[in-house]
Amino acid sequence: MTIKKVCCLGAGYVGGPTCSIMAYKCPDIQVIVVDKSKQRIDEWNSDVLPIYEPGLDEVVKQCRGKNLHFSTEIETAIKEADLIFISVNTPTKTFGYGKGKAADLKYVELAARDIVETVESGFKIVVEKSTVPVKAAESISTILHSKQKAGVEFQVLSNPEFLAEGSAITDLLHAERVLIGGEQSPKGKLAIGALSWIYQHWIPEEKILTMDTWSSELSKLAANAFLAQRISSINALTPLCEETGADVSEVAKAIGKDSRIGSKFLQASVGFGGSCFQKDILNLVYICESLGLQEVAAYWNSVIVINDYQKRRFSLRIVHRLFNTVTDKRISILGFAFKKNTGDTRESAAIHLSKHLMDENAKLAIYDPKVDKQQILDDLSHPYISEDPSRVARLVTIHQSAYEAGQGSHALVICTEWDEFVKLDFRRMYEIMEKPAFVFDGRKILDHEALISIGFEVETIGKRF
Numbered sequence: 001m002t003i004k005k006v007c008c009l010g011a012g013y014v015g016g017p018t019c020s021i022m023a024y025k026c027p028d029i030q031v032i033v034v035d036k037s038k039q040r041i042d043e044w045n046s047d048v049l050p051i052y053e054p055g056l057d058e059v060v061k062q063c064r065g066k067n068l069h070f071s072t073e074i075e076t077a078i079k080e081a082d083l084i085f086i087s088v089n090t091p092t093k094t095f096g097y098g099k100g101k102a103a104d105l106k107y108v109e110l111a112a113r114d115i116v117e118t119v120e121s122g123f124k125i126v127v128e129k130s131t132v133p134v135k136a137a138e139s140i141s142t143i144l145h146s147k148q149k150a151g152v153e154f155q156v157l158s159n160p161e162f163l164a165e166g167s168a169i170t171d172l173l174h175a176e177r178v179l180i181g182g183e184q185s186p187k188g189k190l191a192i193g194a195l196s197w198i199y200q201h202w203i204p205e206e207k208i209l210t211m212d213t214w215s216s217e218l219s220k221l222a223a224n225a226f227l228a229q230r231i232s233s234i235n236a237l238t239p240l241c242e243e244t245g246a247d248v249s250e251v252a253k254a255i256g257k258d259s260r261i262g263s264k265f266l267q268a269s270v271g272f273g274g275s276c277f278q279k280d281i282l283n284l285v286y287i288c289e290s291l292g293l294q295e296v297a298a299y300w301n302s303v304i305v306i307n308d309y310q311k312r313r314f315s316l317r318i319v320h321r322l323f324n325t326v327t328d329k330r331i332s333i334l335g336f337a338f339k340k341n342t343g344d345t346r347e348s349a350a351i352h353l354s355k356h357l358m359d360e361n362a363k364l365a366i367y368d369p370k371v372d373k374q375q376i377l378d379d380l381s382h383p384y385i386s387e388d389p390s391r392v393a394r395l396v397t398i399h400q401s402a403y404e405a406g407q408g409s410h411a412l413v414i415c416t417e418w419d420e421f422v423k424l425d426f427r428r429m430y431e432i433m434e435k436p437a438f439v440f441d442g443r444k445i446l447d448h449e450a451l452i453s454i455g456f457e458v459e460t461i462g463k464r465f
């Protein structure tokens, strides 16, 4: 079977970049990305894309209007496509059964319903790209088959995405593996072959793993759980280092040289953020609890417990070092995105840190090179963060540069590892700050000895000065 038209439901951080690369590498395929949000689609069709991702602009500019289209015409796109990706959001449920843990599959289910109600004829491959609980493909399949019209046939595949934000384009172009799960029947294998053919336009065949649907779905949750577990493991050593005088970077270097452990993802930090690690682990925990696997659930949940502890611990250290009071003190928050090279703030450690400091009535001067002012204000005004949203207007200012934020502040708090923070002129910064001038490096990116020689009081993660 040859795929000529692909449609993707969801023009987000995954749907947008994934389909852009697909169009870029498959000139023989028409790719149309649709979304319910008109604003998002308008942005994809404009000069300022809705997400910041290095290299994305060039790819979109090259393909848009040729074999890459962004549209709100969902029905037409579904009708015409041979293969439909479901790449919609799967947030943690905030209500009802499983609240705070289970994945909210509302958008996935609605997407499946849109598909079955729209398709009128032919063999359609529906690909679950969103991260979902194990057996979600079965639910999608049940919905599709329950209302399937005569002459229509569906095959559901699982094809989880492993890109990381900030490096999405490189990750997609040079994927270490592509995972495709599907039914092990002749029709299932036909569908797997068709999706595999698309990826083979740029990914070597041996890197395309095919397996049953449930293993594929679980592999995605497991991969994120393992990655987050490494961060919590190194972060769990940081208080020990601070108490004993060991340096966590040296410990990470030493253990990372063991090829069985490896050196990646051992960067101690103020805590991991992002839309997926916490959500996917909570989902895993919920699945384990639902199956009565309490010990397994507790094991994975400890990854989140350590992450929360790490974020809380860092903000307590700031208050403690600033003589146990930050009331009315100006504190510069440098970086608000959950990691560098993205404007995404979902679950960013900076939000939680800011909350704790606002709870102490600190005045926050925030700067991030890629996050919109309104996004920061919205994040901090969320009812989970500020019961009284007026406190944001009272306590928070957003700035156009690190120096503007640093002016007159008692402390700089590095929350995101942006390269430009490493290159700051810290002598100039020291001059414009209140004294004693503190630096709290939550990312371990600065030259601490140099800062101390300028006169700064320095605190970082996993090292005592």
Ligand code: NAD
Pocket: 009, 010, 011, 012, 013, 014, 015, 034, 035, 036, 037, 040, 074, 087, 088, 089, 090, 107, 110, 111, 114, 129, 130, 131, 132, 161, 162, 163, 164, 165, 275, 276
């Ligand atoms: P997102 O919120 O950025 O985008 C989802 C989009 O889907 C939204 O624009 C929303 O309007 C749209 N949408 C919802 N229902 C729709 C429907 N029925 N039809 C058309 N559009 C619809 O989410 P995201 O970050 O792209 O994540 C999508 C999925 O991919 C999630 O399951 C996530 O866990 C997973 N994932 C994300 C990343 C990442 O780096 N963000 C990486 C791997 C996997």
Ligand code: UGA
Pocket: 131, 161, 162, 163, 164, 165, 166, 224, 227, 231, 264, 265, 266, 267, 268, 269, 270, 271, 272, 273, 274, 275, 276, 277, 338, 339, 340
């Ligand atoms: C992560 C995974 O890396 C992707 O493979 C996966 O596809 C994606 O989740 C997803 O499912 O959404 P992402 O969250 O975009 O990608 O970014 P990461 O590079 O994994 O960073 C996550 C968080 O961990 C960031 O806050 C980062 O600063 C932090 N981190 C990362 C550390 O604190 N230390 C490290 O050593 C690495």
